[in-house]
Structures are given as C-alpha cells and as structure tokens.
Amino acid sequence: MKKQIAIILILLSMTLLFAIEPSKGAIGVHFGTSTGSGLSGRFSINKAALQATVFAFTSGKETDYDGFIRFNAGLNYLLPLKEYSNSRFYLIAGGAYLYESEQEWNTQNWDTYHRFTLGVGPGFEFVPINSVPELRLNVELPLTINQNRQITMLIPAAGLYYHFK
Numbered sequence: 478m479k480k481q482i483a484i485i486l487i488l489l490s491m492t493l494l495f496a497i498e499p500s501k502g503a504i505g506v507h508f509g510t511s512t513g514s515g516l517s518g519r520f521s522i523n524k525a526a527l528q529a530t531v532f533a534f535t536s537g538k539e540t541d542y543d544g545f546i547r548f549n550a551g552l553n554y555l556l557p558l559k560e561y562s563n564s565r566f567y568l569i570a571g572g573a574y575l576y577e578s579e580q581e582w583n584t585q586n587w588d589t590y591h592r593f594t595l596g597v598g599p600g601f602e603f604v605p606i607n608s609v610p611e612l613r614l615n616v617e618l619p620l621t622i623n624q625n626r627q628i629t630m631l632i633p634a635a636g637l638y639y640h641f642k
Contacts, residue, residue, distance in 0.1 A: 502641050503613070509634025511596025511621045513551020513573035517636060526555040528571070544580040544587075549573065555600065563610070564603035569617050569634075571596065596621040596632075611640045 507517035507530050515532025530551040536544060553571025560566075575592040596619030605614045615636040621629045 503638040504641075505636055505638030507551075507615070507634065507636035509551075509573075509596075509617065509619070509636075510629070510632045511551070511571065511573055511594045511619045512553050512569070512617065512634045512636075513549050515549055517551075517638070519555070519638060519640075524557050524560075528553040528555060528569075530573070546576070546578045548576040558599075563607070564601065567600045567602065569596075569598060569600045569619055591624070593624040594621050600634075611642065613638050613640060 501521040503519040505517055505519075506515065507528070508514045512528065513530035513532070515530050517528060517530040520527045520529075528551075530549070530553075532547070532549045534545075534547045551571060551573035553569050555567050555569050557565055557567045572593065572595040575590075575594075577590040578587050580587050598617060598619035600615060600617035600619075602613050602615045604610050604612065606612060615634075615638065617634040617636075619632065619634060621632050623629065
C-alpha cells in the first residue's frame with residue numbers, strides 16, 4: 478500500500494512541472510503502443526512538442542504468492558505539418574518501453590516481460606467541445622516496430638489533453 482501511495486504522489490507532483498509554463502504545455506491521458514499508455518504531458522518547443530507518458534501499477538500483498546507489476550513509459554516528438562483554427566495535423570515519432578512481471582500463484586517464480594516499441598506516423602488533434610477549447614482529443618496512426626524488428630501496420634493511438642494557456 479505504501480508503494481502505491483508513493484507512486485500516486487510522484488505522479489501528482491509531476492503535474493506541478495506542467496503548470497510552471499501554463500502557455501506551453503498540456504496534461505492528459507494517452508493510450509498507444511509506440512506512445513506508451515497512462516498519464517501524459519506535452520511540452521512545447523517552438524511549434525513542435527515533446528510528449529512524455531508514464532504509468533505504473535502493482536497488485537498483491539507482500540505475504541501473498543500472487544503479484545503483478547507493470548511499468549510503462551513513452552517519449553515522443555510531435556512536428557506540426559498544418560494548423561487550423563480548432564485542429565492540427567502533425568507527425569509523431571518516438572518509442573515506448575513496457576515492463577511486466579507476474580508471480581505465479583502459490584510459488585516464488587516471477588515471469589518477466591520486456592517490450593520496446595518504436596513508431597512514426599500521422600496524427601490529428603481537434604477540439605471535441607467548442608465551449609471548452611482547452612480540451613483536445615488526439616488520434617494517431619503510427620507505423621510501429623517492436624523489439625523483434627517486426628513491423629506492425631498502423632496501430633491507432635489516442636489521447637485526451639487539457640492545454641494550459
């Protein structure tokens with residue numbers, strides 16, 4: 478329980494970093510193979526942006542013989558190609574890392590899994606609710622390559638962000 482509280486506090490403290498330059502960032506959630514899945518922040522660099530995504534989860538008790546750990550992180554670069562009044566078309570490139578470890582029930586054995594994914598492709602950002610222009614929805618179609626050098630065709634990614642003014 479202490480580990481979960483510590484992780485939550487770390488993630489919440491990260492939001493303060495996004496609030497330092499309110500006109501240059503966004504915070505939200507993002508789900509994707511090459512982008513990572515979880516709490517996400519965007520930092521503007523001129524017209525381009527960096528996107529960082531992180532998520533950590535653990536279950537089970539120290540006395541149980543049934544546990545699960547998952548850590549996911551992603552870092553991506555967004556390059557705008559065309560901007561409109563309420564939307565923008567961009568190119569996204571980057572990668573993600575996934576670590577999963579699961580303890581077999583009633584044993585001391587842990588099965589561990591590592592996955593690296595790289596991707597590049599188009600993305601589209603738009604305002605879904607006109608009365609709240611700070612809230613934006615992102616849809617991306619990156620071409621992904623995994624740690625085994627297998628190309629996976631266009632796995633969609635999506636995110637919902639609140640942009641600071």
